[in-house]
Amino acid sequence: xxxxxxxxxxxxxxxxxxxxxxxxxxxxxxxxxxxxxxxxxxxxxxxxxxxxxxxxxxxxxxxxxxxxxxxxxxxxxxxxxxxxxxxxxxxxxxxxxxxxxxxxxxxxxxxxx
Amino acid sequence: xxxxxxxxxxxxxxxxxxxxxxxxxxxxxxxxxxxxxxxxxxxxxxxxxxxxxxxxxxxxxxxxxxxxxxxxxxxxxxxxxxxxxxxxxxxxxxxxxxxxxxxxxxxxxxxxxxxxxxxxxxxxxxxxxxxxxxxxxxxxxxxxxxxxxxxxxxxxxxxxxxxxxxxxxxxxxxxxxxxxxxxxxxxxxxxxxxxxxxxxxxxxxxxxxxxxxxxxxxxxxxxxxxxxxxxxxxxxxxxxxxxxxxxxxxxx
Numbered sequence: 600x601x602x603x604x605x606x607x608x609x610x611x612x613x614x615x616x617x618x619x620x621x622x623x624x625x626x627x628x629x630x631x632x633x634x635x636x637x638x639x640x641x642x643x644x645x646x647x648x649x650x651x652x653x654x655x656x657x658x659x660x661x662x663x664x665x666x667x668x669x670x671x672x673x674x675x676x677x678x679x680x681x682x683x684x685x686x687x688x689x690x691x692x693x694x695x696x697x698x699x700x701x702x703x704x705x706x707x708x709x710x711x712x
Numbered sequence: 713x714x715x716x717x718x719x720x721x722x723x724x725x726x727x728x729x730x731x732x733x734x735x736x737x738x739x740x741x742x743x744x745x746x747x748x749x750x751x752x753x754x755x756x757x758x759x760x761x762x763x764x765x766x767x768x769x770x771x772x773x774x775x776x777x778x779x780x781x782x783x784x785x786x787x788x789x790x791x792x793x794x795x796x797x798x799x800x801x802x803x804x805x806x807x808x809x810x811x812x813x814x815x816x817x818x819x820x821x822x823x824x825x826x827x828x829x830x831x832x833x834x835x836x837x838x839x840x841x842x843x844x845x846x847x848x849x850x851x852x853x854x855x856x857x858x859x860x861x862x863x864x865x866x867x868x869x870x871x872x873x874x875x876x877x878x879x880x881x882x883x884x885x886x887x888x889x890x891x892x893x894x895x896x897x898x899x900x901x902x903x904x905x906x907x908x909x910x911x912x913x914x915x916x917x918x919x920x921x922x923x924x925x926x927x928x929x930x931x932x933x934x935x936x937x938x939x940x941x942x943x944x945x946x947x948x949x950x951x952x953x954x955x956x957x958x959x960x961x962x963x964x
Contacts, residue, residue, distance in 0.1 A: 641960045646922055648960060649953025657956075664963065683964075 624692075624699035630663035632690040638683065663689070670706045677710035685709040720780060720797035723755050730807050731884070743887075750819075750886035754809055755779070755796065757819040762827065776826060777802040808871045811862070811878060814885045815839060826871045836863045910939045917946055926950035 633656050640648040652660075667682045679685050688709045692699060700708065728737050739748060759779035764771050780797040798806070805826070812822035816835060825832055840863055859879035869876060913928035929946040932939065 638960065641957060646950070646953040646957060649956030650922065650949075652956070 621699055623702045624705055625694060627663065627666060627702055627705060628689055628692045628694050628699065630659040630666075631686040632694065634660035634663040634686050635683070635690045636660075666702075666706070667709075674706075674710070678712050679710045720799055723752075723779070723796040723798045726798050726800065726803055726806060727751055730803065730810065735884075747884060747887045750813065751810065754813050754819040754822065755798070755806065757823050758802075758806065758809055759796075762823060773827065776823065777805055802872075804875050805872050808869070808874075808876050810884070810886070811876045811880075814880060825866075829867065832867045836866050839863055910934065910936075910942065913946065914942060917942070922946070922950050922953060 637648050637652055637656070637660050640651060663686055664682065667685050671677050671682065677685075685706075686709075688711075689705050692705070699705070724739060728739055731739065735744070735747075758776045761775050762773040764773055778799050782795045782797065783793075784795070809819075809822045809826060812825050813819055816822065816825070816839075821835075825835060858877040861877045862879055865874070865876060910928075910932050913925050913932055916922075916925035916928060925946050929943045929950075932943045934940055934943070
């Protein structure tokens with residue numbers, strides 16, 4: 600019985616690993632989309648961003664910003680020096696795409712000028 | 713039907729029968745001072761003739777109810793108060809007068825509404841608007857359902873025989889609340905006026921212009937609890953949104 604359980608658990612973990620990688624990419628894409636949207640609202644009208652952004656949207660946007668900052672800090676090779684342009688290029692990926700590039704690839708591509 | 717005037721109860725007995733409970737007997741307790749004065753003025757008004765018109769058109773209407781006054785005489789009676797005896801058949805009339813005085817303030821208005829059914833509709837409309845459309849009935853300590861029934865019945869009510877429902881939860885306005893000592897009318901007017909101070913603030917707020925609402929809110933000086941709540945809410949909301957804007961700019 601234990602052996603079957605173990606096998607079943609291994610199967611689950613196995614199945615979960617690629618899904619998890621894709622989830623990370625999705626998470627980054629949606630977070631960066633949130634970040635871009637918040638700044639669009641900020642530039643559209645005074646106070647609008649504060650009034651129409653939920654706390655979870657704000658947290659997601661902050662996550663994107665944090666990931667970008669951290670990537671630029673550890674990758675001197677990033678040619679793009681505007682984090683907003685980077686965020687916008689990541690946000691341009693379709694969030695529900697079957698195959699998103701891995702997080703690392705997303706970040707690398709966003710550095711292109 | 714006239715009952716034997718010698719057996720009429722004192723007016724305080726009748727008032728206690730009508731008002732206790734919910735109030736506590738005896739009404740002579742200190743806490744009911746304002747109420748006693750208001751009710752005595754009302755009883756006095758009901759038992760006095762009404763003068764209508766001026767000059768040659770002047771007519772004197774008989775009192776709405778009978779009242780026998782008796783001041784004890786003899787040695788030691790100097791300075792003792794006058795006793796008022798009231799026909800128990802007038803109990804319903806007194807009750808209705810108390811309710812009307814509570815709602816509309818002046819005993820004069822209560823007497824006028826009892827005398828002139830044609831005047832009642834205007835007051836009903838006014839009360840509907842103030843109590844039910846513009847104000848929170850609960851905030852004034854009124855029972856909504858009873859108030860609706862009362863306003864519904866008032867225009868055609870036979871004041872001597874039909875008891876109006878009591879819209880006051882557990883206290884009478886005559887007991888004196890707020891700065892206007894039991895005049896619900898003035899209290900309401902003040903509240904409405906206070907709200908109008910905040911009208912432009914609320915208008916901007918409800919239009920979604922938080923910036924303008926905030927600027928108005930900073931100028932609003934009020935004791936009105938409801939208005940204060942909105943003012944603080946608007947200021948808070950503005951400051952939060954402003955803070956977010958500033959943070960976004962800082963992170964650019």
